[in-house]
Amino acid sequence: MHLNIFVSQKCFLYCKGCYSFSRIEKCGQFISTKTLVSFLKFAYNKGINKVTLCGGDPLTRKDIIELLKQIKSIGYLISLDTVGTSIIKSIKNNGEVIAEKTPAKEIAQLVDNIGIPIDGSTSEIFKLFRQSNSDLLSEQLKICEELHKYGANICINTVAHKGNLCDVYNLSSLIKKLDYIQKWQIFQYAPLGKYGILNREMFEITENEFNNYKSKVLKVLKDNDKIQFKDFKERNKAYMLIDNSGNAWIPVYDEKLFSDKNIKIEERKLIGNINNVDDWEKICNCLRKEDDRK
Numbered sequence: 115m116h117l118n119i120f121v122s123q124k125c126f127l128y129c130k131g132c133y134s135f136s137r138i139e140k141c142g143q144f145i146s147t148k149t150l151v152s153f154l155k156f157a158y159n160k161g162i163n164k165v166t167l168c169g170g171d172p173l174t175r176k177d178i179i180e181l182l183k184q185i186k187s188i189g190y191l192i193s194l195d196t197v198g199t200s201i202i203k204s205i206k207n208n209g210e211v212i213a214e215k216t217p218a219k220e221i222a223q224l225v226d227n228i229g230i231p232i233d234g235s236t237s238e239i240f241k242l243f244r245q246s247n248s249d250l251l252s253e254q255l256k257i258c259e260e261l262h263k264y265g266a267n268i269c270i271n272t273v274a275h276k277g278n279l280c281d282v283y284n285l286s287s288l289i290k291k292l293d294y295i296q297k298w299q300i301f302q303y304a305p306l307g308k309y310g311i312l313n314r315e316m317f318e319i320t321e322n323e324f325n326n327y328k329s330k331v332l333k334v335l336k337d338n339d340k341i342q343f344k345d346f347k348e349r350n351k352a353y354m355l356i357d358n359s360g361n362a363w364i365p366v367y368d369e370k371l372f373s374d375k376n377i378k379i380e381e382r383k384l385i386g387n388i389n390n391v392d393d394w395e396k397i398c399n400c401l402r403k404e405d406d407r408k
């Protein structure tokens with residue numbers, strides 16, 4: 115089972131379909147570097163060697179470079195899911211700097227796989243899901259080029275949703291031109307997190323629509339082993355999340371739970387909390403399971 119850790123609650127995009135569960139947590143929550151690193155050392159000794167850092171946007175965490183250095187020195191293969199904006203500029207929100215410019219070189223050296231979102235072949239299509247006043251597409255392409263300069267392994271993450279289905283050929287042609295990227299992951303929109311559930315009618319697509327999207331992508335990028343399609347079902351119970359409160363839990367995509375807009379993590383498959391050392395063993399036992407769906 116894959117381990118995903120929220121290392122920041124902050125994000126500056128306010129996506130209409132934000133699928134991050136961090137939005138249901140109390141504002142300002144975050145796990146301390148000391149606790150996180152101690153837990154990860156313990157987990158590494160129990161055979162866990164891969165971790166994905168997400169959020170919010172992980173690059174809004176003030177000590178992100180230090181945290182990455184410490185996790186890397188334990189021996190982990192690190193994936194980082196970020197919008198990436200701070201790689202090309204510092205980010206301000208209401209006059210306050212919420213992310214200083216992050217050195218692309220260090221990120222490229224410390225992270226094994228950097229996930230950058232691109233959801234449309236134009237900024238207009240991109241903004242159907244994400245919210246920003248910037249020319250988002252140009253920014254994302256600049257971020258990729260900057261990371262590529264330092265030899266980073268870049269993975270483009272695309273959410274296929276109701277608004278961008280018609281863009282599939284143009285987007286596939288654009289991605290095809292980025293021949294330096296390592297991977298293109300395409301996710302079927304999932305009604306996850308507070309806003310993902312609230313706005314599901316704007317974005318949700320059926321399995322058939324996703325399969326259709328898939329075949330159109332493959333028409334442009336034929337047998338390309340860089341492409342991975344992730345449908346909603348496949349992600350069910352497939353990973354463990356450690357949220358900003360330290361809760362380790364497995365998102366269970368059960369329609370009954372998602373129909374309730376006031377999600378409570380306690381109702382999910384809560385394994386333990388990493389702030390409690392006594393829970394570490396059972397969290398690791400659960401992580402070691404290949405597949406919890408059986």
Ligand code: SF4
Nearest residue numbers: 125128129132133170
């Ligand atoms: S979906 Fe990701 S990028 Fe968008 S607001 Fe949520 S955390 Fe930020």
